[in-house]
Amino acid sequence: MASAEDITLENEDENLEKMYLIFSVNNEYYGVQIGFVTEIVGLQKIIPVPDVPGFIKGVINLRGQVIPVMDVRVRFNINQQKYDDRTVIIVLDHKDSKTGLIVDGVSDVMEWNDKEISPPPQKEDNDGSAMITGVGQRDDKITFLLDVEKLLYAI
Numbered sequence: 001m002a003s004a005e006d007i008t009l010e011n012e013d014e015n016l017e018k019m020y021l022i023f024s025v026n027n028e029y030y031g032v033q034i035g036f037v038t039e040i041v042g043l044q045k046i047i048p049v050p051d052v053p054g055f056i057k058g059v060i061n062l063r064g065q066v067i068p069v070m071d072v073r074v075r076f077n078i079n080q081q082k083y084d085d086r087t088v089i090i091v092l093d094h095k096d097s098k099t100g101l102i103v104d105g106v107s108d109v110m111e112w113n114d115k116e117i118s119p120p121p122q123k124e125d126n127d128g129s130a131m132i133t134g135v136g137q138r139d140d141k142i143t144f145l146l147d148v149e150k151l152l153y154a155i
Contacts, residue, residue, distance in 0.1 A: 019111045020136075022143055023090060023103040026078045029143040031110065031136065032101075036092045036148045040106055043087045060089065060100060067091060069100035075151070094148050101151075110143070112136045117145065 020031030021040075046058040046069055055074040059066050069089055073080055089100040112134075120132040131150045136143040 015111065018113065019109060020143070020145060021090065021106065022108040022110055023072075023088075023101075023106045025072050025076060025104050027104075029107070029141065030072075030103075031112075031143050031145045032090070032092065032148055032151070034109055036094055038091045038093045038098065041089050041091065041100075043083050043089060043102070057102060062091070062100075065098065067098045067100050069102055070152070071102045073102075073104075092148060092152070094152060099152055110136070110138070112138075112145070120144075 016035040017033060019034040021034050021037050022029055022031045024030070041062065044060055044062075046060055048058040049056065049068070052068075055070050055072075057069050057071045057074075059068050061067075071080070083102070086105040087102065088106055089102055090106065091098055091100050116138055117134040117136050120130055120134055122130075131146050131154065132144050133147045134145045136145055
């Protein structure tokens with residue numbers, strides 16, 4: 001028989017899967033599951049790295065740990081713009097590897113229920129590499145929910 005603590009932990013894990021950190025890029029909203037987010041830091045010196053995809057801007061030294069950073073605008077094929085005082089780096093931890101996402105800003109943490117999420121738009125080739133897992137809608141605000149693994153690794 002499961003203890004009350006076991007049930008609470010299961011509910012917390014289930015809730016984490018439905019909770020997303022919402023960020024903006026080019027005045028559009030995107031979400032990543034909060035369970036992958038370790039911290040949000042201000043923009044800092046980025047050291048370029050040769051021979052990496054163009055969306056990898058380089059690495060940062062975060063308290064002695066070297067972390068690669070990805071410009072989400074470039075990753076999404078959106079025109080680059082100068083970073084400003086709202087630009088931040090979201091540090092994700094996936095498979096014991098940290099990666100920073102450079103985004104225009106962070107707005108919220110939201111929990112989505114199944115009724116608020118529509119299926120993602122289908123790609124023509126539908127090869128399973130789509131980064132968008134669903135489209136959340138609440139109060140006329142559209143949020144694209146992202147698959148962290150495909151965001152970080154699918155090219």
